[in-house]
Amino acid sequence: MRNFVILSALLLSLASVQTTYAQKADDIVGIWMPSEGTSYIQIYKNDDNQKYYGRIVWLKEPNDESGKPKTDPEGEPILKMVNLKDFIFDDDEWTDGTIYDPKSGNLYYCSIEMAKKDKLEVRGSLDPFGIVGRTDVWVRMKTK
């Protein structure tokens, strides 16, 4: 009986840790606005590989000067493009991902930290360690 209690307590604590971990990792899920305010990114979790991705779901100016949907330098439509890829949650940040800048066509290493509940610090960098890069602040979007 004593062993059963200890085992139960252990399993319960593990389950608790797992639950806390999962909840924290999923805090990033939602719709976010980068600092320039010209687009929204929807971050979601891929259930198959448990990694996080981001997709451009709104553009302030969706069309170019000729009235056609805006594209990246490779000609791919920017709206609905998945430009955040392959993030894993580790040690309170989402790392090992990449961010694609569809305006310039440049791909950067990327890591994300949650500064506050509704504020992300997204760092794109030239190197995988984030030494030479730029940090942008994204704010969570919500319904009125």
Add this chain to the structure above:
Amino acid sequence: MKPTYWLLLAVSFMGTTTLSAQEDDFDFSTLVPAEEVKAFCSSRILGGMPQKLVSIGYDVQGSYDMNVGTSSSLTRVSFPETDYRVNRTSEFRIDIQYPVISKNNITVALQLNYLRTFYDIENVTTNDELPFANTLDDNGLNSTSFSTVIFKPLNITNFLILQGGVALNGDYTFADIQPLSYTRWFGAAIFGWKPTERKMWGLGVSRTYLGGALNYLPVFYYQFASTNGQWGLDVLLPSRLNVIYNFNKKTILSLGHNFQGNTYRLNALADNIEGGQDPELRRSELRFRAILDRAITRTVWFSVQAGLRYNWEFNVDDGDFFRSLFSDESYLFENSLGNPVFAQFSISWVSP
């Protein structure tokens, strides 16, 4: 199962459904920020030149004549006028820029620049009364500067650029470095506008040694890239103006000018000139050039440039003081240089 649990389960499934529906039907423009947020303009234009973070270059000038101690009624110190032939002037340069802070509301970059100039002068003798050519030939010139550049966006349209730095220039060697009291400082402040993602411009003032001597000059800053990304302008007057043509994402041609200068403490001369005078070489040159930048990889670029080096000033003053670009105030002694062609090669690690 209690009704509450059923409700939670139903809500969680509703959440999934809502996300799926958002793809096509949801009106995202109805969303509002969860926190107050202020938008800022970025420090670079869309379609602009790659930013050089580390650059190593070699520069060589063709042969030219150098006349030292030119007779002039304005000259306060007379030396026997001497003609020399400079076979070659070569330069080795390292430029490093590291963004210590790079956020959407402020960018702070540290810059370290080192420029070593070597002179190969044909007919220098050790008996020259004026060891000016000797020290150029023996020691060359060193310029080491350290500066900080701050880009502070004020809102989505306006920004400030602040620069401040120190430089130690002279015919010193690192084994026998000159006193730090000869450190010169420079700076600039620009207020700017960024009306579109592809254009930014600004006006400001600078404390500069661009013309060789200390000066205070207005600054005009202008960055532009055409919508199709082929044409561009990179302007920081009076220092540089480049018209840019992008053949493609990996090959860029620039045509324009570069105006650069510094004051150099001549330690070897100070030991020879009587009367405790403080010789400072006012070196300034104007380069008309074509630059071809070519990407080797996404972040490593090779650059070759060629053009004409026009001598703006190569005279020697007594001490460091303000002198306007077109000043006719007398020098300690005056020199004139020929204007050769030059070529420069560099390899850079860039931020694309």
